[in-house]
Every structure is written in structure tokens, then in C-alpha cells.
Amino acid sequence: xxxxxxxxxxxxxxxxxxxxxxxxxxxxxxxxxxxxxxxxxxxxxxxxxxxxxxxxxxxxxxxxxxxxxxxxxxxxxxxxxxxxxxxxxxxxxxxxxxxxxxxxxxxxxxxxxxxxxxxxxxxxxxxxxxxxxxxxxxxxxxxxxxxxxxxxxxxxxxxxxxxxxxxxxxxxxxxxxxxxxxxxxxxxxxxxxxxxxxxxxxxxxxxxxxxxxxxxxxxxxxxxxxxxxxxxxxxxxxxxxxxxxxxxxxxxxxxxxxxxxxxxxxxxxxxxxxxxxxxxxxxxxxxxxxxxxxxxxxxxxxxxxxxxxxxxxxxxxxxxxxxxxxxxxxxxxxxxxxxxxxxxxxxxxx
Amino acid sequence: xxxxxxxxxxxxxxxxxxxxxxxxxxxxxxxxxxxxxxxxxxxxxxxxxxxxxxxxxxxxxxxxxxxxxxxxxxxxxxxxxxxxxxxxxxxxxxxxxxxxxxxxxxxxxxxxxxxxxxxxxxxxxxxxxxxxxxxxxxxxxxxxxxxxxxxxxxxxxxxxxxxxxxxxxxxxxxxxxxxxxxxxxxxxxxxxxxxxxxxxxxxxxxxxxxxxxxxxxxxxxxxxxxxxxxxxxxxxxxxxxxxxxxxxxxxxxxxxxxxxxxxxxxxxxxxxxxxxxxxxxxxxxxxxxxxxxxxxxxxxxxxxxxxxxxxxxxxxxxxxxxxxxxxxxxxxxxxxxxxxxxxxxxxxxxxxxxxxxxxxxxxxxxxxxxxxxxxxxxxxxxxxxxxxxxxxxxxxxxxxxxxxxxxxxxxxxxxxxxxxxxxxxxxxxxxxxxxxxxxxxxxxxxxxxxxxxxxxxxxxxxxxxxxxxxxxxxxxxxxxxxxxxxxxxxxxxxxxxxxxxxxxxxxxxxxxxxxxxxxxxxxxxxxxxxxxxxxxxxxxxxxxxxxxxxxxxxxxxxxxxxxxxxxxxxxxxxxxxxxxxxxxxxxxxxxxxxxxxxxxxxxxxxxxxxxxxxxxx
Numbered sequence: 031x032x033x034x035x036x037x038x039x040x041x042x043x044x045x046x047x048x049x050x051x052x053x054x055x056x057x058x059x060x061x062x063x064x065x066x067x068x069x070x071x072x073x074x075x076x077x078x079x080x081x082x083x084x085x086x087x088x089x090x091x092x093x094x095x096x097x098x099x100x101x102x103x104x105x106x107x108x109x110x111x112x113x114x115x116x117x118x119x120x121x122x123x124x125x126x127x128x129x130x131x132x133x134x135x136x137x138x139x140x141x142x143x144x145x146x147x148x149x150x151x152x153x154x155x156x157x158x159x160x161x162x163x164x165x166x167x168x169x170x171x172x173x174x175x176x177x178x179x180x181x182x183x184x185x186x187x188x189x190x191x192x193x194x195x196x197x198x199x200x201x202x203x204x205x206x207x208x209x210x211x212x213x214x215x216x217x218x219x220x221x222x223x224x225x226x227x228x229x230x231x232x233x234x235x236x237x238x239x240x241x242x243x244x245x246x247x248x249x250x251x252x253x254x255x256x257x258x259x260x261x262x263x264x265x266x267x268x269x270x271x272x273x274x275x276x277x278x279x280x281x282x283x284x285x286x287x288x289x290x291x292x293x294x295x296x297x298x299x300x301x302x303x304x305x306x307x308x309x310x311x312x313x314x315x316x317x318x319x320x321x322x323x324x325x326x327x328x329x330x331x332x333x334x335x336x337x338x339x340x341x342x343x344x345x346x347x348x349x350x351x352x353x354x355x356x357x358x359x360x361x362x363x364x365x366x367x368x369x370x371x372x373x374x375x376x377x378x379x380x
Numbered sequence: 381x382x383x384x385x386x387x388x389x390x391x392x393x394x395x396x397x398x399x400x401x402x403x404x405x406x407x408x409x410x411x412x413x414x415x416x417x418x419x420x421x422x423x424x425x426x427x428x429x430x431x432x433x434x435x436x437x438x439x440x441x442x443x444x445x446x447x448x449x450x451x452x453x454x455x456x457x458x459x460x461x462x463x464x465x466x467x468x469x470x471x472x473x474x475x476x477x478x479x480x481x482x483x484x485x486x487x488x489x490x491x492x493x494x495x496x497x498x499x500x501x502x503x504x505x506x507x508x509x510x511x512x513x514x515x516x517x518x519x520x521x522x523x524x525x526x527x528x529x530x531x532x533x534x535x536x537x538x539x540x541x542x543x544x545x546x547x548x549x550x551x552x553x554x555x556x557x558x559x560x561x562x563x564x565x566x567x568x569x570x571x572x573x574x575x576x577x578x579x580x581x582x583x584x585x586x587x588x589x590x591x592x593x594x595x596x597x598x599x600x601x602x603x604x605x606x607x608x609x610x611x612x613x614x615x616x617x618x619x620x621x622x623x624x625x626x627x628x629x630x631x632x633x634x635x636x637x638x639x640x641x642x643x644x645x646x647x648x649x650x651x652x653x654x655x656x657x658x659x660x661x662x663x664x665x666x667x668x669x670x671x672x673x674x675x676x677x678x679x680x681x682x683x684x685x686x687x688x689x690x691x692x693x694x695x696x697x698x699x700x701x702x703x704x705x706x707x708x709x710x711x712x713x714x715x716x717x718x719x720x721x722x723x724x725x726x727x728x729x730x731x732x733x734x735x736x737x738x739x740x741x742x743x744x745x746x747x748x749x750x751x752x753x754x755x756x757x758x759x760x761x762x763x764x765x766x767x768x769x770x771x772x773x774x775x776x777x778x779x780x781x782x783x784x785x786x787x788x789x790x791x792x793x794x795x796x797x798x799x800x801x802x803x804x805x806x807x808x809x810x811x812x813x814x815x816x817x818x819x820x821x822x823x824x825x826x827x828x829x830x831x832x833x834x835x836x837x838x839x840x841x842x843x844x845x846x847x848x849x850x851x852x853x854x855x856x857x858x859x860x861x862x863x864x865x866x867x868x869x870x871x872x873x874x875x876x877x878x879x880x881x882x883x884x885x886x887x888x889x890x891x892x893x894x895x896x897x898x899x900x901x902x903x904x905x906x907x908x909x910x911x912x913x914x915x916x917x918x919x920x921x922x923x924x925x926x927x928x929x930x931x932x933x934x935x936x937x938x939x940x941x942x943x944x945x946x947x948x949x950x951x952x953x954x955x956x957x958x959x960x961x962x963x964x965x966x967x968x969x970x971x972x973x974x975x976x977x978x979x980x981x982x983x984x985x986x987x988x989x990x991x992x993x994x995x996x997x
Contacts, residue, residue, distance in 0.1 A: 085824065086824075087820075087821060087822070087823065087824045087825070087828060088821050090664075090820045090821075092660075102830070103830060103842075107828065108824065108825060108828050109820070109828055110818075110819075110820035110821075110828050110829065110830075110831070111828075111829070111830040111831065112660075112663060112830075112831040112832075113830065113831065113832040113833070113834070114656070114659075114686065114831075114833065115682055115683065115686050115833055118652065118653075118656050118682075118683070120653070120656075121611070121648065121652065121653035121654075121655075121656025121657050121659075121660065122656050122657075122659055122660035122663075123660060124611070124646060124648075124653070124656070124657045124660060125609055125611060125646075125656060125657035125658055125659060125660025125661035125662070125663075125664070125666075125668060126660035126661060126663060126664040126820070127660075128608075128609045128644035128646060128657065128660075128661050128666070128668075129608070129609055129660070129661040129662075129664035129665055129666035129668070130664050130665065130666070130819075130820070130821065132821070133820055133821050150649050150650060150652075150653070151649065151652070151653055151656070153649075154648070154649040154653065158646070346644075346646070347644070350641065350644055350645070350646070351639075351640050351641055352640060352641050352642075352643070352644045353635055353640045353641065353642045354640065357608040357609060357642065357643070357644060357661075357666050358608070358661075358664055358665035358666040358819065360606075360608060360642055362606060362784065362785050364642060365603075365606040365608065365633075365642065366603075366604050366605075366606060366779075366785075367603065367604065367632040368779065368781050369778075369779045369780070369781050371632065372600075372604070372777050372778070372779045375600065375777065376588075376590050376776040376777055379590035379591055379592045380588075380589075380590055380591070
């Protein structure tokens with residue numbers, strides 16, 4: 031939907047700790063359909079970046095192709111963006127991250143872009159535990175090509191065209207957990223209360239932070255019979271826990287009852303406090319995390335929230351033991367061995 | 381039939397079973413020849429297999445310095461029962477058949493025009509060595525010792541080569557030296573005076589040249605060129621580019637103290653991702669490259685289109701092998717010229733460099749990073765299996781310490797800060813078709829833009845306006861023109877007398893082509909040679925073609941791909957270029973080429989000519 035956004039902002043809106051206002055995190059006007067879940071997710075990303083006081087130009091936003099992949103144009107104008115080709119965002123992020131490990135990489139993709147054409151790149155970026163936030167805006171269908179089912183559409187779900195989806199669906203969160211992502215979460219575009227802190231925690235995690243956000247397609251897949259509709263998701267989702275994300279240095283003011291709250295400290299010393307329904311389930315246990323997803327699926331429920339965290343997981347740079355300095359900052363003097371070394375090599379080859 | 385008699389000019393073929401350890405013995409032999417000061421050109425003809433299939437190693441020694449494949453075999457060392465009869469049958473009349481005489485030769489080996497030289501390798505080996513695993517390997521060294529005597533080589537050169545080869549596993553030196561001596565002594569006692577092929581040390585032929593494979597030189601070029609990010613996927617024959625890069629990175633790119641690596645080498649899930657990694661890194665300000673071969677090029681075509689249109693400086697090394705499809709993965713060809721020149725859908729074209737020697741692999745790869753960044757475009761280094769995987773005699777590698785990396789047009793923080801007018805990523809302010817780049821994270825409020833593979837205006841905003849699209853596409857043509865002034869120029873090698881015939885070649889074809897031209901010159905036929913080094917073609921290429929009555933284009937593919945590219949890009953008439961091709965998967969052979977050119981030029985017909993090389997695999 032194209033509309034005109036007023037440039038006026040309330041004069042008393044506060045700046046964050048880095049001195050930026052919310053509008054500094056905004057982007058171009060969205061051209062997505064009115065009511066599209068993706069726009070709500072963009073709003074949540076903007077809010078999360080603002081609340082974390084990130085410097086907008088130290089964020090890099092990347093995407094593939096599709097409705098979701100247009101999103102980077104609608105947020106963070108001050109950040110460099112890269113709208114690549116279909117399903118290939120993860121490899122572009124891998125290279126970008128290798129070149130400069132100091133920036134925050136925000137990969138935005140869709141269910142077609144990730145679960146079909148980009149499946150190979152997705153799983154391997156996860157295996158590398160690439161330090162990035164990987165957001166899938168998951169609506170179970172291809173929007174730009176007018177509503178074909180995607181690989182995350184649930185079997186039996188019926189979209190606008192009326193024919194049920196006959197194929198098994200892919201659960202990207204389960205795959206991400208199995209393949210070693212250090213942080214995996216699921217949320218709903220209509221649940222900003224949950225989504226913003228989830229994004230903040232993901233952005234604070236070092237390593238692959240994967241978030242699957244169910245984001246109804248109002249045009250092609252918001253029918254009463256679709257399991258990716260606003261109505262269905264509201265009725266059938268259940269959170270693992272409610273949780274608070276407390277960034278490093280922020281004062282902890284709340285008291286939690288012992289036993290029901292689990293605290294997970296991330297690499298940057300920020301903490302996720304999980305207030306759990308079932309104190310026995312540990313989100314730091316890979317097998318329990320997958321079991322919980324499957325158990326809920328059997329009951330016809332979508333499990334949301336923080337699904338799995340391993341704050342100790344090693345990211346790609348650590349695995350490869352690369353320089354702590356950004357590789358793109360190294361100068362010729364350090365990179366080029368020079369003619370004396372070459373003379374030695376020539377000698378070895380005679 | 382008289383036995384072939386020749387000094388410092390011969391071809392020996394070793395026929396082995398792959399996985400039997402023959403490679404290091406054969407290599408030892410080639411290196412020893414090199415250390416005698418003789419131009420040597422070893423070619424490994426190997427199967428796509430790890431163990432058990434036939435493999436050949438062909439060593440040419442040429443006092444005249446001819447480094448291409450000659451064609452024809454003067455001596456065969458027949459170590460493979462599977463191919464023994466074929467190896468025997470294909471020897472030239474007067475040739476030498478060296479075999480393991482521990483078993484008698486079967487009756488069907490009845491040629492009268494050969495010299496049979498039996499060395500009881502198995503018996504000698506079993507008598508001298510107890511360790512059964514070592515026996516197989518040392519048997520190979522015994523025949524090298526035998527050859528040393530037969531070819532009149534200085535044994536000290538070989539013993540020195542053994543000591544060097546096993547300097548890190550010194551317990552292997554004594555048995556290897558013993559094996560060398562066994563072979564040498566046996567040949568001396570039983571075959572004195574029988575072999576008329578000889579070698580003699582020369583101190584005036586190879587000067588300061590080195591013996592190196594092209595892939596190692598390419599890797600070193602990437603190190604010297606400042607590459608820090610590598611995305612790659614294993615594929616023969618390009619894999620060793622990355623392996624060598626890793627080894628050189630260990631040597632030159634470890635940080636002091638901490639030992640962290642100043643390079644990220646990422647083995648990707650496929651070639652798509654490999655190039656994606658390179659694009660992401662190059663976009664983010666690191667010098668990055670990948671190496672691949674034909675099938676990888678097909679997969680990378682999508683991303684090459686993105687890099688062309690979004691103008692991202694990637695370096696891609698294509699070590700070509702025989703296609704189509706999986707083709708012959710371990711055989712050489714120059715078969716990807718068109719696929720690389722025009723890779724990807726829509727109007728795309730790419731900058732190509734054609735190295736012929738390891739020295740050029742080194743220089744061109746290092747230079748490719750400058751070109752890519754200056755022109756903000758992919759640069760493809762077009763090597764091939766012959767150049768990449770075989771040891772080549774090459775001028776030494778050379779580096780100018782005063783040269784500085786050309787990082788191209790990049791705005792840093794202060795330049796962005798000082799900007800007064802609005803910056804546009806794709807604005808051509810200098811008239812060369814190249815805009816200014818910025819890297820993420822540089823400046824809080826200036827220089828951010830949205831990179832895209834969709835049509836975009838000067839400010840990188842999405843646009844479906846026809847005028848905007850056309851303007852952008854025309855600017856890319858302008859950039860293409862700019863490239864011609866930056867790429868290496870073709871090298872003219874004029875005949876001694878005025879020539880009406882010209883010959884165009886590139887890459888590994890130049891050695892056999894040059895030899896053929898010199899052979900024909902001795903017969904009174906003058907031909908000028910033009911070695912093409914890059915695409916797009918410069919005016920000098922057009923001038924050369926227009927300046928000759930007839931121009932032959934010699935290359936190693938079926939469809940005369942460079943010729944097609946020349947016709948299309950230089951606006952030539954088809955009859956102006958006569959195709960001459962050799963594409964059976966073996967490096968083009970000089971003798972066969974001479975025959976073809978002779979026939980072709982005598983008949984005066986400009987028809988498609990394919991060099992038939994004959995001979996084993």
C-alpha cells in the first residue's frame with residue numbers, strides 16, 4: 031500500500047542511549063498490501079533496534095527475492111542494504127560477515143526464499159552458525175507470483191484458491207535447532223509484545239539467531255481454512271514461556287519466583303528471563319526443544335517464543351580462527367608478502 | 381629400423397596405475413631433468429578416479445625450449461598391465477620399450493622396430509626390500525634409476541632430488557637412494573650402449589626460470605593481490621588453487637602472537653554459495669575470490685549476472701576442463717570462453733584474462749583484484765587443467781614493491797563528510813562509466829544505499845522507467861570501453877619476414893602454436909602470431925586481423941569459441957577467421973598442428989580444421 035507518511039513527529043519523543051530517535055530507524059514507504067503481516071514485523075524490527083540503541087549505520091540488511099525480501103527497503107534507511115537474488119541471501123551474508131565481523135547482519139527472507147529455493151543456503155549458513163539475525167516472514171505461500179503454496183504451508187491447509195495443500199510442511203525452526211543454530215525462536219506478526227523482545231534477544235546473540243515469524247498473507251492465504259491466517263494463528267498458538275530480555279548494563283528491577291524462571295545469559299552479558307509454564311523444559315537442551323515443537327504440533331498448536339538457546343555456541347569466525355579485526359580493514363602492508371618473500375619462493379621452485 | 385637417436389630432445393611416457401605412488405617418482409624424474417638445465421614439460425594424463433585406473437605421465441625434454449605437447453612417444457615406461465599392449469603399439473618406430481622383465485613379455489609383443497629394455501623391477505625390489513608396502517613405491521624409483529643410466533643423466537642430480545623430496549621424512553632417504561642405485565646398476569650392467577636417447581647438462585637454456593604449476597601461482601597471486609575472503613566448492617581441476625591458497629595463507633597470513641588467520645576460507649555448500657560469499661565480501665570491502673571449473677561456471681551464472689548489474693568486484697578463477705556437462709573432468713580444454721564471456725541471462729558480458737604461464741597466472745590474478753575494483757565488475761581468470769595442474773617451466777614470479785593496490789573508487793568517512801552534492805552510487809561523474817562505492821558502517825548519515833539486482837537509477841532506487849533502465853545499460857557499455865584501456869594488451873610475435881598469414885591464439889595453446897609457426901617458418905612459410913591476453917578485445921586485435929590476408933584462430937574447443945567471440949565483438953566477416961581446433965582433452969600437440977596447418981595452407985581452403993592428435997589417451 032502506498033501512502034504518504036507525515037514527517038511530523040511528536041517533539042517530546044525520547045532519544046535512545048545512542049542519541050537516535052525512532053524515526054532514525056525507519057525506511058521507505060512500504061509497497062506491500064494493506065494489512066500484510068510483514069509490515070508489522072518491520073515495525074517490530076525498527077522498535078527492537080531503537081530499544082537496543084543500535085547505531086543504524088552499523089547494521090546491514092540483506093534479503094533474497096519475494097515480498098518479504100522487499101522489507102529491507104522499508105526500514106533502516108541509514109543502513110546499507112542488499113536485495114540479492116532468490117534464495118541466496120545466506121551466502122551473501124556469509125561473505126559480508128567474513129569481510130567485516132563488527133557489524134550486525136540482519137537477513138530477511140520468506141518461506142519460499144528460505145524453505146524452497148534457498149534451502150541449501152539456509153541450512154549451511156545455520157551449520158556455520160554464522161553470526162547474524164535470520165528472520166523468515168512465513169506466510170505459507172508465494173505472494174509475488176500470486177498465491178502458490180510454499181514448502182512451509184501445512185498439509186491440508188487451504189488458501190484462497192480453494193485447493194488444499196497436499197504436501198508435508200517444512201518446520202524451519204526444527205531444522206535450525208537440529209543443525210546447530212545458537213538461537214531459535216518463533217513468533218507471530220500480530221504479537222508485537224512477544225516479537226520485539228525476541229528480536230532484541232536475537233540481535234544480542236552471537237552466532238546464528240533464527241526467527242520464524244508467522245506473517246499472514248492477507249491477499250492469498252488469510253482464509254478461515256488456512257493455518258497461516260490471522261485467525262488461525264491467534265487461536266492455535268501457545269508460547270513456551272513469557273520472557274523478558276534485559277540488555278547488558280540495564281538495571282534488573284523485577285523479582286522472579288524461584289523455580290519457574292530460567293535465566294539465560296548471552297555472550298554480550300545480556301540476559302533472557304524465561305517465565306515458564308513447565309519448569310522442567312530447558313530451552314538450552316536441543317532434544318527437549320525439538321520434542322516440545324513436535325508435541326505441540328501433534329495437538330494442532332503452534333509453539334512460539336524462545337525455542338532454543340545455546341549461548342556458548344561458536345560462530346564462523348571463531349571456528350575458522352580468523353583475525354579479530356575486520357578483514358576489510360587490513361592494509362596492503364599486512365596482506366602482501368612482498369618481493370623478498372617471492373624471491374624465496376622462486377628459489378624453492380628451481 | 382634404426383633406433384631413435386637424439387640428445388636433449390625427446391618424449392618419454394610413463395604408463396602407470398593411479399594410486400600406486402608413481403606420481404612422486406615421475407615428478408622426481410621431471411625435476412631432475414629441470415635441474416640438468418633442460419627445458420622440460422611434464423603432462424599428467426590422469427583419470428577421474430582415486431585408485432586402480434590407468435594414468436600416464438608424459439615428459440617432454442626440448443633443447444629448443446618448446447614447452448607444448450609434441451605428440452609421438454620416443455620411450456615408454458610400461459608399468460601398467462592394463463594398457464601395456466596399447467602403450468607398446470603406440471610407440472614410434474625406433475622407440476624404446478622399458479618394461480618389468482620379472483615376467484616374460486607375451487608372444488604378441490612382436491614388433492621388430494622397437495628397442496626392448498627389460499628391467500626386472502619386481503625381482504630387484506623384492507630381493508632388496510622387506511616392507512611389502514614400500515616395495516610398490518620403491519619399484520617406481522628403481523625404474524627412475526634405470527632411466528638415469530639409459531638417458532645418461534647425472535645420478536647426483538637424482539640423489540639430490542631424493543634428498544630434497546624427503547627432507548621432512550628423512551628415514552625414507554636411504555631406501556630411495558638404494559632403489560635408485562639398483563635401477564642404475566642393473567641398466568649399466570645389462571643395457572650398456574643400447575639407448576641412443578641422451579641428456580646432457582646445459583647451463584645456458586633455462587636461466588632463472590622456475591618449475592611450478594599454474595594453480596599454485598594463481599593462489600599466490602591471490603595472496604599477493606590481497607584476497608582475504610575465499611568462498612569455494614571442491615571441483616577438479618580448480619581445487620588445488622584453494623589448497624595452495626590455504627598453504628600460502630598459513631605461511632604469510634598468520635597474525636603475530638595470536639596466530640589468527642588474516643583470511644577467511646569458507647568451503648561452501650555449492651558453487652552458487654561460493655560466488656555468493658565472494659560477492660558479499662567484495663561488496664563489504666574485502667578482496668575476495670573463488671576458483672571453479674565448467675560445471676561451477678554454469679551454477680555461478682546467476683550470481684555473475686548480479687555482480688555485473690549491481691557492479692560488485694569479484695575475482696573468479698576458471699580452471700577449464702573438457703565439457704559439456706560433467707564431460708571429462710580430468711582432461712583439458714578451452715571450452716568455457718563463450719560461457720564466461722556472456723555468463724548469465726540478459727545483456728551481460730564479463731572481463732576475461734587469459735594466462736599462459738604460471739608467471740602470468742600470478743600476475744594476472746593479483747592484477748585481477750585491481751581491475752575488478754577499478755571497474756567494479758567480475759573479472760574471470762581463464763586458466764585450464766593443463767596450465768593449472770601440470771608443472772610448467774615459467775619465468776620467475778615478479779612483484780614490484782612500489783606498486784600499490786588500486787582499490788578503485790571508494791568514498792571513505794571523510795570524503796563522505798565533505799560531500800556537498802547528493803551522492804549516487806551509480807552516478808557517472810567522471811565519464812568512465814564507473815560510480816563511487818561506499819562500504820557499510822562507514823558514515824552515520826551519508827553513503828548508505830540499497831544494492832539490488834533489479835533495475836535501478838543513479839541513486840540505486842528501484843525503477844522500471846525505460847529511460848532510467850536504458851541510461852544505466854548504456855553506462856555499462858561505457859564502462860566496457862573504459863576496460864579496454866586497462867586490460868593487458870595482446871602480444872604480437874611477428875615473423876622474421878613479412879607475413880600475409882596471421883595466427884591468433886591464447887592461453888596454453890600458444891606453446892604448440894608458436895612451435896608450429898617456427899617449424900613452418902623453417903619451411904619458408906612466414907606467419908605472424910598474436911597472443912590474446914584479455915576480453916574485451918582492444919583495437920590492436922582488430923588491427924592485427926585486418927592487417928593479414930588470412931588469419932587462423934587456434935584453440936582447444938570444438939566450436940572455435942574465441943573465433944566466434946572475435947567475429948561478434950569485432951564485427952568481422954566469418955571468412956576473415958579460419959578456425960583450427962583441437963579438443964580431444966589432451967593438450968594440443970605441436971606435430972599434429974603443423975600437419976594440419978601445412979595441409980590447410982597448401983590447399984588454400986578456409987574450412988574448419990580439427991587437429992587429430994592420435995596416440996594414447
